[in-house]
Amino acid sequence: MKQRTIHTDAIREAVDRLLYQANFELPEQVSSLLSEMKHNETGEIARMTLSVLEENALIAKNESLPLCQDCGAVIVFLELGQQVCIAGGTLNDEIQSAVAEAYQKYYLRKSIVGDPLKRDNTGTNTPCFIHTDIVPGDTLAVTAYLKGGGSENMTALKMFRPTASIEEISDFIEHSVIEAGPNPCPPLFLGIGIGGTADAAVLNSKKAVLRDLSSGNPDPFYDDLEQSLLARLNRTMVGPLGMGGTSTVAKVFIKPEATHIAILPVALNMNCHSLRYAREVL
Amino acid sequence: MSVIRIQTPITEEIAASLRVPDMVLLSGTIYTARDRAHKRIIEMAEQGEPLPLDPKGQVIYYAGPSPTPPGKPVGAVGPTTSYRMDPFTEGMLALGFRAFIGKGKRSSEVRQAIALYRGVYFSTFGGAAAYLSKRVVRSSVIAFEEFGPEAIYRFEVKDFPVIVTNDMYGGDLYESALQQ
Numbered sequence: 001m002k003q004r005t006i007h008t009d010a011i012r013e014a015v016d017r018l019l020y021q022a023n024f025e026l027p028e029q030v031s032s033l034l035s036e037m038k039h040n041e042t043g044e045i046a047r048m049t050l051s052v053l054e055e056n057a058l059i060a061k062n063e064s065l066p067l068c069q070d071c072g073a074v075i076v077f078l079e080l081g082q083q084v085c086i087a088g089g090t091l092n093d094e095i096q097s098a099v100a101e102a103y104q105k106y107y108l109r110k111s112i113v114g115d116p117l118k119r120d121n122t123g124t125n126t127p128c129f130i131h132t133d134i135v136p137g138d139t140l141a142v143t144a145y146l147k148g149g150g151s152e153n154m155t156a157l158k159m160f161r162p163t164a165s166i167e168e169i170s171d172f173i174e175h176s177v178i179e180a181g182p183n184p185c186p187p188l189f190l191g192i193g194i195g196g197t198a199d200a201a202v203l204n205s206k207k208a209v210l211r212d213l214s215s216g217n218p219d220p221f222y223d224d225l226e227q228s229l230l231a232r233l234n235r236t237m238v239g240p241l242g243m244g245g246t247s248t249v250a251k252v253f254i255k256p257e258a259t260h261i262a263i264l265p266v267a268l269n270m271n272c273h274s275l276r277y278a279r280e281v282l
Numbered sequence: 283m284s285v286i287r288i289q290t291p292i293t294e295e296i297a298a299s300l301r302v303p304d305m306v307l308l309s310g311t312i313y314t315a316r317d318r319a320h321k322r323i324i325e326m327a328e329q330g331e332p333l334p335l336d337p338k339g340q341v342i343y344y345a346g347p348s349p350t351p352p353g354k355p356v357g358a359v360g361p362t363t364s365y366r367m368d369p370f371t372e373g374m375l376a377l378g379f380r381a382f383i384g385k386g387k388r389s390s391e392v393r394q395a396i397a398l399y400r401g402v403y404f405s406t407f408g409g410a411a412a413y414l415s416k417r418v419v420r421s422s423v424i425a426f427e428e429f430g431p432e433a434i435y436r437f438e439v440k441d442f443p444v445i446v447t448n449d450m451y452g453g454d455l456y457e458s459a460l461q462q
Binding site: 043045049052053055056057059060063064065066067068069070071107108109110111121123148149150153178181182183185236237238239241242243244245272273274 | 360
């Protein structure tokens with residue numbers, strides 16, 4: 001197997017571009033999904049809310065104002081080909097310093113405290129949270145995903161009995177979405193991690209929303225479940241920003257994983273209406 | 283939908299005229315305060331220290347803006363989730379603050395306190411931070427600068443859009459939405 005070298009300078013530059021894009025440019029597919037939802041809404045407040053969100057994305061892009069004042073915790077997913085050799089600095093340090101630089105340079109809010117109980121703001125929006133998968137190949141895919149505190153606080157995890165029915169799981173999901181109501185800023189991009197261990201389910205619920213928006217679930221069983229959950233959640237009438245309407249969830253993404261005979265974890269990632277991420281392959 | 287224009291600070295009479303789900307455009311001065319600023323204000327009041335602003339009739343915006351870019355009056359500034367300020371809200375009403383702008387549900391204690399002190403809770407468009415920043419004409423930090431984005435900012439706003447979400451009569455926008 002031939003090795004390929006990628007210098008950390010190239011990774012830093014990619015992180016910088018991705019953070020700019022994620023903070024200021026709503027992905028095209030997200031915008032079109034939101035405008036499609038607006039056309040299907042009948043309520044006055046719901047339609048107005050979705051129009052405001054459309055306008056927000058235009059202003060953000062044209063005036064380089066962040067889509068949200070909460071510029072997020074930065075979560076970086078690396079898919080590192082095993083034939084890649086990293087040259088230059090230490091991968092972790094270089095990514096951290098690229099994040100700090102971008103948040104300073106682009107006037108982005110620094111929302112990270114260095115210690116969960118002492119709570120002093122680090123002033124750099126670092127550390128960011130890096131998850132690395134070693135994969136076949138000679139490329140490095142970098143995804144920068146931004147998660148705001150309001151939606152992250154609505155994260156749910158339930159450890160079901162392994163004999164639980166799909167109906168029980170669906171009830172839990174519906175109950176969680178109604179309980180969260182306006183707080184995570186619907187219409188939601190709802191990532192669901194099912195299976196694995198508790199930690200894997202939560203991580204999968206994050207990775208789930210990064211799937212191509214135009215694609216369905218590759219497994220027809222889960223694709224059907226996604227469709228039926230979407231229809232059910234949009235009958236709750238939570239609506240855009242919880243103010244009523246049929247646009248509660250924009251899309252459901254399920255990421256299942258093998259699990260233990262005794263457990264059935266289900267984790268929910270209630271991503272807000274502005275699904276902010278960008279990806280590049282080096 | 284009728285739109286009501288209101289100048290801040292807000293009197294008891296004006297607050298009493300508002301009902302869920304009135305759409306309101308606010309103009310005048312409003313102040314940002316998040317978790318740490320609330321904690322600090324309540325502590326200052328308890329210890330009899332002078333407050334950084336006169337609370338009477340004032341409007342608090344639960345928000346922490348992104349840094350102000352050159353040539354702009356303010357950075358992006360949408361609402362943060364309000365329930366985190368629930369434990370401090372009755373205390374803030376007792377000090378004389380009249381109205382709060384945020385997003386999301388309030389506790390039953392907050393709703394009762396709003397009725398008791400004749401206040402109002404508005405929500406605005408969560409995640410529409412670039413859009414909302416266009417309604418802020420001027421901004422400056424007036425207290426707790428060391429808190430960074432959690433400092434208290436004074437904003438001059440023009441036609442800042444909010445929706446009456448909890449009125450003093452027990453009306454609740456989010457509950458009515460689910461009952462549609």
